[in-house]
Amino acid sequence: MRASSLMRVVRxxxxxxxxxxxxxxxTILYATPVDMVLRAFYFQTSYLDKEAFTVWxxxxxxxxxxxxxxxxxxxxxxxxxxxxxxxxxxxxxxAELEKQVMQEVYWYIQxxxxxxxxxxxxxxxIIWWIDKKSTNPRDVHYQETKAYSYVLVGDYRRALQILxxxxxxxxHDEPNYPWMGEMAERVSLIQSLLEQSPEAAIxxxxxxxxxxxxxxxxxxxx
Amino acid sequence: MNGxxxxxxxxGAVRVDAVRGRPERPKEIWDLKxxxxxxxxxxxxxxxxHLPRGCQNIPxxxxxxx
Numbered sequence: 396m397r398a399s400s401l402m403r404v405v406r407x408x409x410x411x412x413x414x415x416x417x418x419x420x421x422t423i424l425y426a427t428p429v430d431m432v433l434r435a436f437y438f439q440t441s442y443l444d445k446e447a448f449t450v451w452x453x454x455x456x457x458x459x460x461x462x463x464x465x466x467x468x469x470x471x472x473x474x475x476x477x478x479x480x481x482x483x484x485x486x487x488x489x490a491e492l493e494k495q496v497m498q499e500v501y502w503y504i505q506x507x508x509x510x511x512x513x514x515x516x517x518x519x520x521i522i523w524w525i526d527k528k529s530t531n532p533r534d535v536h537y538q539e540t541k542a543y544s545y546v547l548v549g550d551y552r553r554a555l556q557i558l559x560x561x562x563x564x565x566x567h568d569e570p571n572y573p574w575m576g577e578m579a580e581r582v583s584l585i586q587s588l589l590e591q592s593p594e595a596a597i598x599x600x601x602x603x604x605x606x607x608x609x610x611x612x613x614x615x616x617x
Numbered sequence: 618m619n620g621x622x623x624x625x626x627x628x629g630a631v632r633v634d635a636v637r638g639r640p641e642r643p644k645e646i647w648d649l650k651x652x653x654x655x656x657x658x659x660x661x662x663x664x665x666x667h668l669p670r671g672c673q674n675i676p677x678x679x680x681x682x683x
Contacts, residue, residue, distance in 0.1 A: 439624065440625070463624070464623060466624065568670065572619075
């Protein structure tokens with residue numbers, strides 16, 4: 396199944412039931428207005444089974460600069476239902492199956508997806524999720540996100556604690572993970588801005604938000 | 618990709634055929650190979666570079682159809 400065929404049906408059957416959600420080609424439905432955190436559903440087709448697809452719900456803090464979607468904060472809808480792995484099967488031109496599958500997907504969206512998105516609206520919510528719900532809160536991606544979130548909520552002392560520890564960790568592990576060098580540069584920048592002026596650090600995070608939205612081709616939400 | 622879970626088809630990401638455990642905390646990875654194709658040390662290294670931190674040493678195995 397092509398993602399575009401699936402999304403034609405999703406837009407027809409599910410999108411009208413989700414007020415304030417918009418479609419982002421090819422596989423995303425996202426909540427508006429978009430503030431500091433993008434909240435969305437991602438429809439993933441399988442490459443092993445051409446009739447199968449699954450649905451992710453996720454939140455992406457836009458102030459962590461990134462040129463692609465990241466699903467770390469969230470999960471597949473089935474995981475919220477006793478940790479089940481659910482792949483729905485759908486094929487074009489089968490109206491009965493289409494109706495049944497889309498009803499079931501919408502049930503999962505209502506039951507698990509929307510409540511999740513309600514809990515991850517703000518930087519404060521993101522801190523809560525990382526601390527209480529993530530499987531690996533010590534992960535450097537989560538630590539970076541948490542540090543910037545603390546800047547935005549005005550807890551500069553905690554932000555600086557995390558940034559300082561994280562920077563050392565990143566430089567230590569950089570030989571094994573080259574991408575950590577870039578993360579260390581960002582962490583260092585926010586740390587130095589924060590030490591000079593919290594307003595400058597906050598301004599930088601807002602600029603990164605807009606940069607991320609542009610890279611995700613969501614510039615109309617800036 | 619770079620220790621994060623990303624949508625299928627994201628540029629620069631690695632896609633593996635099967636994972637035991639959650640994508641953000643994999644425990645074992647299988648790469649499906651057919652015919653004369655082999656799981657090379659370069660491919661294993663490429664996959665490891667993208668794994669979440671702390672999961673770098675999980676087994677990465679080749680699997681073949683019977």
